[in-house]
Amino acid sequence: TGEHPRIGAADVVPFVPVSGVTMEDCVQLAHDLGQRVGEELHIPDYLYEEAATQPERRNLADIRKGEYESLPEKLKDPHWKPDYGPAEFNPRTGATVIGAREFLIAYNINLNTRDRKLAQEIALNLRESGRAKRDETGQIVRNPDGTALKVPGRLKAVKGVGWYIDEYGIAQVSYNLTNYKVTPLYRVFEESQKEAGKLGLRVTGSELVGLIPLEAIKQAGCYFLEKQGKTAGVPEEEIIHIAVKSLGLDDLGPFDPEQKIIEYRFQERFGPLAKMRLWEFSNELSMDSPTPGGGSAAALSGALAAALVSMVANLTYGNKKYEQHWDAVKPLAVKAQELKDRLLKAVDRDTAAFDAVMDAYRRPKKTEEDQKARENAIQQATKGATGVPLEVMELAFETLQLAKTAAEKGNVNSISDAGVAALMALSAVEGAYLNVKINLGAIEDNSFKTGAETKAGEIRKKAMELKHEIWNLVEKNR
Incomplete structure (x- = not known):
């Protein structure tokens, strides 16, 4: 069927940013790998695309020109000195091209x-x-x-x-x-x-x-x-x-x-709890196991609030009666969907964080070394179990802010939905706050405790005030 262009056994190694990583990260990875391939394996290598060190080396086809067969002469040319590794022809390996590029x-x-x-x-x-x-x-x-x-x-x-x-x-x-x-x-x-x-x-x-x-x-x-x-x-x-x-x-x-x-x-988009049907999750919540518990319920309450905000925005955008508010509600719907998904993921994250605390308590404690390791694991896991509800508070407060815009500029026929969104978001804040407080009691790091308690208290206070503002808007317009 033909021969693919190549200049070596491991011809090309691209780093491609897909999720949770930047192009700059991939460029650095290309350089790190290139250096190791050159120094440890003694293979000449060139950097291409975003990792290229010279403009004429950006294009893979330009580096491959002449392919493996012309590589011995190419390596003698100072203009084609490898970015890493020796400028020597190795008939077993040839050369390698390493780089960073966008997804093809x-x-x-x-x-x-x-x-x-x-x-x-x-x-x-x-x-x-x-x-x-x-x-x-x-x-x-x-x-x-x-x-x-x-x-x-x-x-x-x-x-x-x-x-x-x-x-x-x-x-x-x-x-x-x-x-x-x-x-x-x-x-x-x-x-x-x-x-x-x-x-x-x-x-x-x-x-x-x-x-x-x-x-x-x-x-x-x-x-x-x-x-x-x-x-x-x-x-x-x-x-x-x-x-x-x-x-x-x-x-x-x-x-x-x-x-x-x-x-x-x-990767799974959502965890097992978030993928349950309503009656399945409610049944699971009602059982005699400690998880899922109030933290997961609080996160779900926040997700439902965000979903209601998005609904109000979608019922407003495109309605000629509210054309003056389209520019305001259009990004509102998008942001609410983002918050909804993050809060849904927190349903499982909260349960996983609590399970990690339980696992830490089950660690062996026979020796003094065991005891120290166990206590350190408990402290770290409890901080993690505090961080999740604290994040839920932040996300739910953001949702409250969106609910206010929905109440102010949304379709008046959906004003009650904006009000319910505010109530559900405040419930998420309050529920998550209780989980933060109960976890802080087991943490010995005073600096962490003070910081988390102060932050949680401020969010709670602002959320309660904002809920009252939204409620007044709902009462005024219904």
Whole structure:
């Protein structure tokens, strides 16, 4: 089937920021690995893309030029001295390219034609590298060095080619999005639709090859929601559903987010408690085990408050009667969804934190060393069990602040919902406060105790005052 370009046995090692890590972190990792590969394994290596030390080394294809076979001569050229490792050819290993780059999305557009040439025409017009420029006679215009002069395409950080897929009986435009933050998925789709229309074609859907970051598919879902005159302040599942249907990602077969979204493949979005049905969670809460308990219940109360705020915002946005408040309630819905999800995660985190305290108490205490280790574990676990409800207090207070905006500027027919949101948010603050207080009694670190107690007290006081302000608004407008 052909040979993949390469300059060594371990040809390329990219670090890609997906979640919880920055590009700067990945650049540092590339340098750290490059140094170790060079010093410990004595393999010459080059840094590319965001980790490149020279502009001409950003592009992987430029570093690979000539491939493994030309590497002995390349290493003799001072211009191509490795970033790390010896400038010596090792026939067993070759060289390695290490770098940091954005996630590459392999994305195909489906067309209602079998004609590969028409698909290629779309690719040439859109891909960043574009096409060769031609003169009036149809001849390729060339640069002084003999290379073809290019007319660039419209989409930056996009590579593309047209081909025919016998399995599906259609032509596709096959794209690689090398940086979806520069050119997002939805723009590739819509520009392809425009080009297809010029050729009398129709885009029937699209296909993702491999995995996609959550952020990239949410970008698309939010974009299409806003085109429909709606806010992006809806559950994550709905955003993804809208993206799948708008892009036609299920055109050639079912699209399973659990299998296609990279974050979903490696981590559960919510814990076992948050995924329970209402009656299951209520039953679990009623049993004679200490967890889940009041801390988890407080977090759930906060999540319900945030959900109500989002509902009020969504019932207001798009309603002509409240057009003057659209700019205020649009971000309100989005922020409320974020708080809702964080508070739902806290339902399980609170239980896990308490379980960690119980595990610490079960540690052996036969020797003096055991006793010290056990006491240290208890103290650390209890601080963790204090931190979760303290965070719940902060999130619930943020929700209260949103509830006030909802009461002030939201649809008056939903004013009671804003009021219930305020009550539920205050309940979350008060419930979490009780959990902070009971845990502080077992902590010996006075500095930690004072800081946590002061912070919790301030949040509680402000929350109670804010609840009264919201209640007055509700009473005034109902």
